[in-house]
Amino acid sequence: MGRTATGEHPSPWRSTRQRAAVLQALLDSGEFVSARQLHAELTSAGSLVGLTTVYRTLRMLEQEGHLDVVREQSGERLYRPRPSDGHRHYLVCRECGLSLTVDAEAVENWAEAMTRKTGFSDIEHVVELTGICDRCRRPGPEAIPEPRPREAGCD
Amino acid sequence: MGRTATGEHPSPWRSTRQRAAVLQALLDSGEFVSARQLHAELTSAGSLVGLTTVYRTLRMLEQEGHLDVVREQSGERLYRPRPSDGHRHYLVCRECGLSLTVDAEAVENWAEAMTRKTGFSDIEHVVELTGICDRCRRPGPEAIPEPRPREAGCD
DNA sequence: TTCGTTGCAAAAGGTTTGCATACCA
């Protein structure tokens, strides 16, 4: 999807309290979070930001390539700030949302090879890995509290 | 996500005109189709089936493991009958919906290796490849009619 | 002052559910 030719912002961001708050919450979370979650955290932290603004900010960041996005089974989108250039692949815990960056070189190579072998062009790939992390598995079945709403993380 | 322990249906399907029609339309299409598309095809073919029934039938088939499901950018789900046991990976044309089954052994192996290396268990993977197929690319930019609603295929 | 940004409310788009009716077994 369109990449900015020059890398310059078409129009400079205007720094506002709301955008700073959304970005900060995103960075604080450290894990994949949904727009709704982000909005809830901001609200409970006393930083009143409209849900619309959360969505708009996330969309802008996504379009600028600053976020990685994965999709839940439900179709809900989860966002995470992109650590560096180029996209990454994650292994996300279904219980607590803990995410690991995984080496996806094999997949990258494979996807690239597909371009040549299939006659398709502009191939994009989405790879989503989910599992149960070590810490979520440790407690016995009766000790597991609940399928937490992916809040804080396993720690 | 629960796998049926015995493989038996909890309650036997009742064969109805509607279910037969949905299944037939699904098999006829051969490509990934959305519920809405399926419903439209059934309707225009004179086989009156409620959209609700289409969704319910697809959900049942999915839960039984008879379908592969990919997700569009929009979040819309596309269904395709699963050719055989075990899941497959597809390369889907963003223009026309043409899909190719691709060799995903590399990804399978990679996903499996992750299980051992990360401490995660029950790893599930979603791999979605999209691109522009050879035929959709051929016509010059001015010859491309429209971003067709993924109807019949490239032909 | 200017024009991008915000936020409410409402729309949009896809999917699910409640409930009375129709129909398979």
Added chain:
DNA sequence: TGGTATGCAAACCTTTTGCAACGAA
């Protein structure tokens, strides 16, 4: 006949958009 399946309408959920008021530069 009994209980499942159907289908309409409405609910749901997430995301987007219209528009008037707000606020950063």
